[in-house]
Amino acid sequence: MGESFLELNPNDEPETSGFGNVELAAKYQFFTSEAHETIFSLGAGVEIGGTGQKRVGAETFSTWSAAFFFGKGLGDLTENLALLRPVAVTGLVGVAIPTSASTQINNVEIERHPNVLQYGFALEYSLIYLQEQVKDIGLRAPFDRLIPLTEFSFGTSLNRGQSGQTTGTINPGVIWSGKYAQFGVEAVIPINERTGKSVGVIAQLHFYLDDLFPRTLGRPLFGWR
Amino acid sequence: MQKRLASFAIGLLSLLAAAIRVDAHAFLARAEPQVGSRVTKPPNEVRIWFSAPIETRLSSIKVFDASGKQVDKKDTHLDGHDRTLLHISLRPSLAPGAYKVIWRVTSVDTHVTNGDFRFEVAP
Numbered sequence: 153m154g155e156s157f158l159e160l161n162p163n164d165e166p167e168t169s170g171f172g173n174v175e176l177a178a179k180y181q182f183f184t185s186e187a188h189e190t191i192f193s194l195g196a197g198v199e200i201g202g203t204g205q206k207r208v209g210a211e212t213f214s215t216w217s218a219a220f221f222f223g224k225g226l227g228d229l230t231e232n233l234a235l236l237r238p239v240a241v242t243g244l245v246g247v248a249i250p251t252s253a254s255t256q257i258n259n260v261e262i263e264r265h266p267n268v269l270q271y272g273f274a275l276e277y278s279l280i281y282l283q284e285q286v287k288d289i290g291l292r293a294p295f296d297r298l299i300p301l302t303e304f305s306f307g308t309s310l311n312r313g314q315s316g317q318t319t320g321t322i323n324p325g326v327i328w329s330g331k332y333a334q335f336g337v338e339a340v341i342p343i344n345e346r347t348g349k350s351v352g353v354i355a356q357l358h359f360y361l362d363d364l365f366p367r368t369l370g371r372p373l374f375g376w377r
Numbered sequence: 378m379q380k381r382l383a384s385f386a387i388g389l390l391s392l393l394a395a396a397i398r399v400d401a402h403a404f405l406a407r408a409e410p411q412v413g414s415r416v417t418k419p420p421n422e423v424r425i426w427f428s429a430p431i432e433t434r435l436s437s438i439k440v441f442d443a444s445g446k447q448v449d450k451k452d453t454h455l456d457g458h459d460r461t462l463l464h465i466s467l468r469p470s471l472a473p474g475a476y477k478v479i480w481r482v483t484s485v486d487t488h489v490t491n492g493d494f495r496f497e498v499a500p
Contacts, residue, residue, distance in 0.1 A: 231475075231495075234413070284405040285494050287413030331402075331428055363402065366486035 153177075158208040170205030173214075179221065189225030189240070194218075201251070211250075211265075219246025219270065227285065238281040243273030253312060266309040272320075276301035280329065299327040303338065319347040323354065334358040403429040403484035406461070410496040419471040419498050422464050423449070423478055430460040435483035438465040443475045460485075473498050 154175040161167045177197030184191050196218045204210025225240040226233075250265040278299045283291055306320035325338025340352035361369045406426040410416050423440055433455040440449040449465045456462035463482065476498065481491040 280404070284412060285492050288407065288411040331404075362488070363486065 160208055168207050170208040171210070172208060173199045173201060173204035173210045175199045177217075187228065189223075189227045191221075191223045193221040195221060195244075195246075211252075212255075213250055213252035213265070215248050215250045217246055217248040217270070219244045225281075227281070234286050235282075237286050238278045240276050240278065240281075241273055242276075243271070245269075245271045247310070248307075264312040264314065266312040266314045269308045269310055270306070271308075272303065272305035274301055274303040276327075294328060294330075297329050299329060301325060301327060301338075306343070317346065319344065321347060325354075332360055332363050334360070402486065402488035402490050403427045403431060403461075403482050404490060405480070405492055405494075408478070408494065412494040413496065415497045415499050417498075417500050419469075419500075420467060421469075422466045424456075425463050425478075425480055426459075427461045427463070427482060427484070429484040429486070431455060431463060432483045432485050432487075433463070435489075436463060437481055438463055439479045440465065440467060441477045441479070442472070448476065471498050473500055 154177070156172040157169070158172055159167070159169040175197060177195060179193050179195035181191055181193040196216070198217070199211070199215045201211050201213040201215070206212070221242070221244045223240065223242040225237075227237045229237050246269075248268045248270055250267070252265055254261045254265060255263040276299050279291060279295065280297055280299065282289065283296050302325070303323040304320070305323065306318060308318045309315060320343045322341045322343060323338040324341075325336060327334060327336040335355070335357050337353065337355040340354055342348035342350075404427065405412070406428050408426070409424045410420050423438060425438060433453070437453045438449065439447060439451075442448050448468050448471060450468065451465075453463060453465045456464060463480070474497070475495055477493060477495050479491070479493040481489065483489050
């Protein structure tokens with residue numbers, strides 16, 4: 153379940169903020185190879201229209217999505233390529249299907265909502281993995297918990313007069329992963345004018361509730377002693 | 378569309394978060410011999426410091442030589458003064474060569490983590 157708070161500061165318009173639509177999603181990991189550091193998953197989700205605030209662009213209609221997710225670490229490389237073992241690639245291919253074909257005001261169509269093919273991947277080099285499993289190069293806190301990465305996120309419209317139109321961003325950044333929380337920050341660089349003209353920033357802070365509250369929220373449902 | 382792309386980007390970052398999350402319980406803080414190191418003197422034991430206290434009954438360290446033969450004494454034990462430190466004794470006078478250390482630990486919050494690393498004895 154996801155919710156986002158958006159603070160928008162568009163050019164030539166007043167600053168505004170508010171919550172986006174509530175998002176629900178489920179994912180099933182159907183293939184795992186620990187030896188080859190590989191996982192495949194299928195996921196489905198919905199952004200529930202009308203649950204967010206219009207002033208930050210929350211749509212009044214819902215959007216369903218389904219995706220295939222993959223992750224592959226290079227930890228199975230041979231010894232002479234050991235320094236590449238901390239490399240990993242994760243990504244997804246999916247489709248987003250809005251429940252409304254267009255937005256109309258007074259029977260005038262002002263915006264179309266095409267189905268969108270979503271695809272992207274991320275390349276990362278985990279200094280955590282390097283320190284723990286390949287070679288202790290002497291990094292100490294906080295640098296031993298860093299993961300430099302670059303994400304590539306794209307969307308291509310599939311219908312409703314916008315077929316083939318692609319938008320996307322390239323997001324270089326870094327994640328710091330500790331025991332109780334994780335912080336990530338990335339630049340968001342548009343790939344074309346259709347996507348945008350300015351560079352943005354995404355920052356995220358995750359708390360690991362199961363480590364913060366191991367005897368309550370983090371307690372296993374079964375097998376607890 | 379831009380908002381949806383931003384949402385997608387955040388989703389991808391969340392995907393990474395989930396992938397990275399795997400080692401956020403008791404992770405290896407440091408080891409002796411050091412991860413990926415070359416030592417001139419054969420060590421008598423392997424010591425691994427973890428980021429969280431360990432439940433010793435459900436944790437183990439194993440050490441193998443390049444041929445896959447186990448060279449430890451199967452006596453994984455917690456340090457008497459430091460609950461984040463695990464020891465395992467090695468057979469005397471390890472021969473020169475590469476060794477692989479495989480660890481699997483359960484932290485006191487019951488989460489299981491595992492990993493491996495190598496070191497080399499080169500007198």
